[in-house]
Amino acid sequence: MNTEKRLQILSIFSKNNAHPKTELIFSSHFELLLAVILSAQSTDRIVNKITKKLFKIANTPKDILSLGIDSLKNCIKKIGLYNIKALNIFKTALLLEKKYNGVIPNSREKLESFPGVGRKTANILLNILFKKNTIAVDRHVFRVSNRTNFARGKNVNQVEKKLNKVVPTIFKRNVHNWFVLHGRYICTARHFKCNDCIIRHFCEFEAKVF
Template identity: 60%
Template sequence: MNQAKRIEILTRLRAENPHPTTELEYSSSFELLIAVLLSAQATDVGVNKATRNLFPIARTPAAMLALGLDGVKHHIKTIGLFNTKAENVIKTCQILVDQYGGEVPENREALEALPGVGRKTANVVLNTAFGWPTIAVDTHIYRVSNRTKFAPGKNVDQVEKKLLKVVPAEFKVDVHHWLILHGRYTCIARKPRCGSCIIEDLCEYKDKTE
């Protein structure tokens, strides 16, 4: 795909959704971190359902620690892998209290060192909470990037590197959200909704649907 086409795709996505953001519900960088940590192999809808009861009583790392492992498990038991995730939440909160004064560090290495937080989660937090031009590649972004030929790659790391290279600076902060939402609602996995897609004429996917 040539760069002129990419810029037109991004321009259309921006026109349709000028201020995109995550569908996870949060009111602080800490809540966002926990929500993203819980969202691995789970839907945003499922995570939101759990955190609506969890966050009002545990808005800080200290409050989450006071709730205890069993308390966290009780609130997130509807989410997949909740036992492991609850342990990671407690360990992460302990580190935030001990090393960062209860604040979420605006630092990639520090974030990636937290239990249950990988590169993708760190990218989401840096982008959404702190406005960094990072691009977290999830299954939706991976699929859309490859299917449209916008930024093809054999794995998520390759796609991330390609996106960081080809997306102009003015679009970088928001492209993560545009591509996720496009993959979630239009360019869906089994049968993309090409007929209602605003970038269908620019997309280079060969097996378009009606």
């Protein structure tokens, strides 16, 4: 895909949704951290359902530690991989309290030191909480980037590297959420909706369905 097409696509997304936001519901830095950890291999809808109840009981590192690992598991048991996620959340809360006085650090290296926080999660937190121009590549971003030919790559790291190269700075803050929403509701894994696609005239997917 050439530069002109990419700019057309990004401009259309910007015009259609100038300030895209994550669909995860949170009211503090720590709540977003927990929600993103819980979102691994789960949908935002399920995560929001779980956190709506969890955050009423515990929404700070101290609260999580007071709750205890067993009670935490019980609170999130309806989500996939709840055992390991509960352990990661508990260890993260402990590290935050002991080393960072309960404050989420504004540093990729420090964020990635938390259990359950990888590069994608760190990119999301840096982007949303600290307004950094990071581009997190999840399954939706990976699919949209490759399918449209916007930024092809065999793995998420290759796609992230390509996106950072071809996306102008002015669009970097928002491209993750644009692609996530597009992949979630239009350019879905199986039943993609090309008729409803606002970038269909610039997309280079060879198997478009109309």
